Amino acid sequence: MFAADATVTRESMPGLPAALEALQAALGNKVVTSHAVREQHANITTYLPNEPADAVVFAQSTQDVQIVVGLCAAHRIPIIPWGTGTSLEGHVNAPQGGICIDLSGMNRILAVHAEDLDCVIEPGVTRKRLNEDLRDQGLFFPIDPGADASLGGMASTRASGTNAVRYGTMKDNVLALKAVLPNGEIITTARRAKKSSAGYDLTRLFVGAEGTLGIITELTLRLQGIPETITAGVCPFASIEDACNAVIATIQSAACGRRGTMPIGRSCPCGRARRRWPPTCACRSRASPNASWRPSATSSRWD
Numbered sequence: 001m002f003a004a005d006a007t008v009t010r011e012s013m014p015g016l017p018a019a020l021e022a023l024q025a026a027l028g029n030k031v032v033t034s035h036a037v038r039e040q041h042a043n044i045t046t047y048l049p050n051e052p053a054d055a056v057v058f059a060q061s062t063q064d065v066q067i068v069v070g071l072c073a074a075h076r077i078p079i080i081p082w083g084t085g086t087s088l089e090g091h092v093n094a095p096q097g098g099i100c101i102d103l104s105g106m107n108r109i110l111a112v113h114a115e116d117l118d119c120v121i122e123p124g125v126t127r128k129r130l131n132e133d134l135r136d137q138g139l140f141f142p143i144d145p146g147a148d149a150s151l152g153g154m155a156s157t158r159a160s161g162t163n164a165v166r167y168g169t170m171k172d173n174v175l176a177l178k179a180v181l182p183n184g185e186i187i188t189t190a191r192r193a194k195k196s197s198a199g200y201d202l203t204r205l206f207v208g209a210e211g212t213l214g215i216i217t218e219l220t221l222r223l224q225g226i227p228e229t230i231t232a233g234v235c236p237f238a239s240i241e242d243a244c245n246a247v248i249a250t251i252q253s254a255a256c257g258r259r260g261t262m263p264i265g266r267s268c269p270c271g272r273a274r275r276r277w278p279p280t281c282a283c284r285s286r287a288s289p290n291a292s293w294r295p296s297a298t299s300s301r302w303d
C-alpha cells in the first residue's frame with residue numbers, strides 16, 4: 001500500500017474523477033467501481049471497519065500494474081495491492097480512499113526448475129495451488145500460514161506459520177522479485193543464483209514491506225523435496241519450563257534441521273488451555289530417504 005503523498009485524504013484527491021476516467025479508458029472493464037466489489041476488497045477479517053477503495057482494478061499483467069501506478073502517481077492517489085485479502089490487521093483497507101489493485105488474476109506458474117529447486121510465479125498464485133502443481137514432481141513450497149493466501153501477499157506480509165522452525169519464513173524462501181515502483185519503473189531484485197554478494201539485498205527489503213515500496217508482479221521461490229514420512233506426536237510435561245527445554249534440546253540436537261525433521265513447541269499459554277491440559281509440546285517430524293535419523297513410523301510421541 002503506498003500513497004503518492006502520505007498526507008493525502010479523500011477530500012484532497014481532486015484528481016480522482018480524472019484518474020478513474022483515464023483508468024477506464026486504458027483498462028476497460030478491468031476497472032470496477034461497484035460498491036459490492038469495493039467492499040469485498042477492503043478488510044473483512046478483523047474487528048476493524050470495512051474501508052473500501054474508490055475502485056478495484058483487476059490486473060492481468062505487469063503492464064496493467066504499471067498503467068495503474070503511473071496514473072495514480074500523476075493524480076496523487078493512494079494504491080492498495082490485494083492478493084486474497086486474508087491479512088488480519090486491516091492491511092487492505094483504504095482509509096483515505098484510493099485504487100485497489102487485485103492481483104489474483106496474475107496467477108500463472110511461469111517456470112519450475114526442479115533440478116535447481118526453485119520456481120518463478122506471478123503474485124496471485126496461492127500456496128495450495130502451487131503445491132498442487134508441484135506435487136507430481138516430488139516438490140513443495142513449505143510456508144504455510146494457515147490461510148490459502150497468495151504468494152505475493154505472503155511475501156508482502158513476510159508470512160511464516162507452522163513449518164517455520166524447519167523451513168524458515170518467507171524471508172528465507174523468496175530468492176528474487178519483480179516489482180513496479182511508485183514511479184512506474186520495473187525492477188528485478190536478484191537472480192535465481194543461490195549465492196551472490198553483488199548489490200543490495202533488495203529482495204528482503206520488499207519481503208514484509210506490505211506493498212509500501214512497490215507492487216510485486218513476479219516471485220522466484222525456493223522449493224523443497226516432499227518428505228517421505230511425516231510423523232506427529234504430543235508430549236505432556238510437568239512444567240512449561242520443561243516443555244521449553246525439550247523444544248530447545250530438540251532443535252539443538254541432530255534430530256532437527258538438516259536431518260529433515262521439525263519440532264513445534266507449544267506450551268498452551270492461554271488461561272483456559274492451561275486449566276484443561278498440562279504444558280504440552282506438539283511435534284511434527286519430517287524425514288527424507290537420505291536422512292540418517294528417522295522417526296519411527298508407529299511412534300505416537302517424540303522419541
Ligand SMILES: Cc1cc2nc3c(=O)[nH]c(=O)nc-3n(C[C@H](O)[C@H](O)[C@H](O)COP(=O)(O)OP(=O)(O)OC[C@H]3O[C@@H](n4cnc5c(N)ncnc54)[C@H](O)[C@@H]3O)c2cc1C
Pocket residue numbers: 001045080081082083084085086087088091092103123144145146147149150151152153154155156157158159160161162210211212214215216217
Ligand atoms: C486463519 C489464518 C491464520 C494465519 N496464521 C498465520 C501464521 O501462523 N503466521 C503468519 O505469518 N501469518 C498468518 N496469517 C496471516 C497470513 O500470513 C496473511 O493473511 C497472508 O500472508 C496474506 O496474504 P494475502 O494474499 O491474503 O494478502 P492480502 O491480505 O491481500 O494483502 C496483505 C498485504 O500485502 C499487500 N500485498 C498483497 N499482494 C501484494 C503484491 N503483489 N505486491 C505488494 N503488496 C502486496 C497488501 O496491500 C497488504 O498490505 C494467518 C491468516 C489467517 C486468515
